Amino acid sequence: MSAVMITRKVRKWEKLPGKNTFCCDGRVMMARQKGIFYLTLFLIIGTCSLFFVFECPYLAVHLSPAIPVFAVLLFLFVIAMLLRTSFSDPGVLPRALPEEANFIEMEIEAANGNVPSGQRPPPRIRNVQINNQIVKLKYCYTCKIFRPPRASHCSICDNCVDRFDHHCPWVGNCVGKRNYRYFYLFTLTLSLLTIYIFAFNIVHVVMRSVDHGFLNTLKETPGTVLEVLVCFFTLWSMVGLTGFHTYLISLNQTTNEDIKGSWSGKNRGQNPYSHKNIIKNCCEVLCGPTYPSVLDRRGLMQEDSPAAANSEGPCSFDNPVAQTTKTTAPLIPNEHTPDDVKPSIAAEKSSGPKDDQPPAAMLPPLASPETDAETSIAKNQ
Amino acid sequence: SSKFHNLQDMQHTASLVTKVFIQRDYSEGTVCRFQTKFPAELDNRIERALLEQTVKTLNSYYVEAEKVGGQSYLEGCLACATAYIVFLCMETRYEKVLKKISGYIQEQNEKIYAPRGLLLTDPIERGMRVLEISVFEDRGSSGSSPSSSMSSCSTAR
Numbered sequence: 001m002s003a004v005m006i007t008r009k010v011r012k013w014e015k016l017p018g019k020n021t022f023c024c025d026g027r028v029m030m031a032r033q034k035g036i037f038y039l040t041l042f043l044i045i046g047t048c049s050l051f052f053v054f055e056c057p058y059l060a061v062h063l064s065p066a067i068p069v070f071a072v073l074l075f076l077f078v079i080a081m082l083l084r085t086s087f088s089d090p091g092v093l094p095r096a097l098p099e100e101a102n103f104i105e106m107e108i109e110a111a112n113g114n115v116p117s118g119q120r121p122p123p124r125i126r127n128v129q130i131n132n133q134i135v136k137l138k139y140c141y142t143c144k145i146f147r148p149p150r151a152s153h154c155s156i157c158d159n160c161v162d163r164f165d166h167h168c169p170w171v172g173n174c175v176g177k178r179n180y181r182y183f184y185l186f187t188l189t190l191s192l193l194t195i196y197i198f199a200f201n202i203v204h205v206v207m208r209s210v211d212h213g214f215l216n217t218l219k220e221t222p223g224t225v226l227e228v229l230v231c232f233f234t235l236w237s238m239v240g241l242t243g244f245h246t247y248l249i250s251l252n253q254t255t256n257e258d259i260k261g262s263w264s265g266k267n268r269g270q271n272p273y274s275h276k277n278i279i280k281n282c283c284e285v286l287c288g289p290t291y292p293s294v295l296d297r298r299g300l301m302q303e304d305s306p307a308a309a310n311s312e313g314p315c316s317f318d319n320p321v322a323q324t325t326k327t328t329a330p331l332i333p334n335e336h337t338p339d340d341v342k343p344s345i346a347a348e349k350s351s352g353p354k355d356d357q358p359p360a361a362m363l364p365p366l367a368s369p370e371t372d373a374e375t376s377i378a379k380n381q
Numbered sequence: 382s383s384k385f386h387n388l389q390d391m392q393h394t395a396s397l398v399t400k401v402f403i404q405r406d407y408s409e410g411t412v413c414r415f416q417t418k419f420p421a422e423l424d425n426r427i428e429r430a431l432l433e434q435t436v437k438t439l440n441s442y443y444v445e446a447e448k449v450g451g452q453s454y455l456e457g458c459l460a461c462a463t464a465y466i467v468f469l470c471m472e473t474r475y476e477k478v479l480k481k482i483s484g485y486i487q488e489q490n491e492k493i494y495a496p497r498g499l500l501l502t503d504p505i506e507r508g509m510r511v512l513e514i515s516v517f518e519d520r521g522s523s524g525s526s527p528s529s530s531m532s533s534c535s536t537a538r
Contacts, residue, residue: 080464094508099400128407135407145510149411163411182465273410287457288449290473294508 006305013297017095018159026297028087030172031157037086037172044082044190047230048075050223051197055204058221062207067200074193081186082171089293090176091162093143093151101144108139131272150273152256166255175255178293181286184245191238198231252281395498395517403436403512413443415504415512426516427497435489435501436512439482446478479505 013026021030030037048071056068096104108124115121124139126146137146140153143160147153152164154174163177175183201224208217218225248258252274257263263271275281401423406416417436419429456474460467486503494501494514502513 077464080466084465093510096510097507100402100507100511100513103400103402130407130410137407148405148510149407185461283454284449287454289447289453289475290456290460290468292473292476292479292505294505296506 007302008305009300010303011297012299012301013295015301015303016295016297018092019157020092020159022297023087029089029092029295029297030086031167031169031174033156033169034172036169040082040170043230043234044075044078044193047197047227048193050227051201054221054223055200055227058208059200059204063203071193071196071200074189074196078186078189078193081182081189084182085168085175085179085186086171086173088173088179088182089295089297090174091164091178091291092157092174092176092293092295093145093148093160093162094295095142095160096144104139104144104146133270133272135272150254150257163254164256178291184242184249184286187238187242187245191235191242194231194235194238197227198235201228201231249282249285250278252285398516398518401514401516403514405510412447413504413509414440420514422516423499423514426499427494431493435493438485439504439512442478442482442485446475 011026013022013029016022019032021032021034022028023030051071052068056071059067112121124146126137126139127134128137128149129135130149135149137149139146140160142153142158145160147160148162150163151160153160154164154167156167157174159174161174161176163180165175165180165183167174168183171183171186173179204221205214205217205224208220212220245255248255251263251271253263253271257271263274275284399422401420403415403418403420406414408414415436417433417440419432423432452474483503483505486501490501498517500515500517502515504510504512507513
């Protein structure tokens with residue numbers, strides 16, 4: 001064992017695999033590309049600012065001071081929902097540690113039996129019965145787990161997400177189990193805000209035009225034209241999106257399932273997750289328990305910077321979590337298996353460590369499990 | 382973590398032999414539930430009834446945490462009314478139950494599992510995917526268990 005080792009405490013988020021960016025020391029978690037999110041923020045804040053500057057003084061005096069007050073509350077709620085959706089963990093499933101990955105590999109190989117050489121092994125699928133419906137669980141080659149029902153791998157963030165809905169570039173994050181309700185409330189309240197601003201813009205223009213004339217009104221409040229344009233285009237898309245998600249919630253389906261047609265067409269009415277009752281479905285999705293994050297981004301862990309090669313002995317045993325982080329780059333987990341475990345795993349299965357290589361190299365292009373329709377980027381394994 | 386320290390206090394010469402993973406049981410949907418099927422590798426390490434009891438108790442805790450009922454509605458509506466800002470200072474019911482679970486697992490480890498050379502890992506540390514049971518062996522013992530666990534591994538398949 002090496003005598004020279006520099007250990008420093010790092011937060012676990014620094015070593016998480018996947019393509020997320022973290023801010024505020026792990027408290028904030030987003031996708032890598034945030035440009036469109038900034039655009040969303042800019043549009044919302046910009047349009048509302050114009051509304052407060054140009055329309056609100058007139059409306060507060062001539063109609064009611066409640067109008068700007070309600071607008072402020074609605075605006076704050078929209079921003080709160082947007083930030084919650086964007087900054088929270090959507091329900092990322094952590095990747096399997098080496099021992100777990102090996103355990104699953106062994107089970108798969110035992111189940112497949114002997115595959116004659118030259119033939120491709122069968123796709124890695126596990127069948128479970130949920131409410132009298134057979135659901136197929138696919139194996140994720142990146143995360144080395146069988147995905148739980150309704151989970152899916154997002155290629156943009158390179159994570160498996162529980163109850164994966166879709167990856168939304170407008171909020172700069174995936175929408176999954178943990179932040180779906182915030183996303184829905186965001187679309188709903190943004191629709192309301194857009195309708196509100198649009199309506200009161202019209203009211204304001206009409207009222208002012210009666211006194212001053214139409215063209216003068218536009219000259220006095222130039223922001224109006226911009227607001228009406230933004231609101232007009234936003235309105236149709238937001239109302240449409242809110243309606244679509246209301247429909248999905250009432251059926252307890254995800255966007256992912258809807259796109260793939262899992263429970264439509266010939267499978268209509270067979271969704272095993274639905275309570276067959278619109279109110280129950282809505283309550284479960286919107287008022288269900290708030291699931292905690294299983295990622296533990298802010299936990300502390302030891303990072304060993306070894307001076308020599310064989311340094312992963314005693315320290316790694318105390319901090320098994322350290323092993324997770326070192327398996328980010330290589331797909332073969334056994335390179336970083338702690339020395340304590342290596343002999344036992346090797347003893348259990350004589351060719352254990354080497355078996356990971358052929359499956360990983362052979363299977364991905366053939367089984368191509370990650371053909372999730374919602375991602376526009378082709379995944380190459 | 383504290384669990385390791387407990388185990389190391391009690392079994393200074395222990396070394397990790399293997400890990401057994403109890404998988405999730407999805408027969409009732411996406412609710413968190415672990416299989417009560419007894420893994421063959423632990424045949425001669427622990428009585429079936431004890432492990433079954435542990436898993437059943439854990440499952441009941443998860444049912445309590447994920448229950449969609451009056452209290453969760455109240456919590457949800459109240460939080461929504463405050464734009465979920467209240468979650469920044471309040472502990473949700475799920476988090477409270479998770480704390481109870483972690484205490485239960487620690488207690489089970491100390492009373493039942495560590496004396497038998499086993500260690501349970503809280504499922505939350507494995508993404509709620511598996512209940513990991515680490516199997517330890519005293520270096521000083523005759524070492525019959527590793528080979529018997531190997532043979533039971535191969536015959537179980």
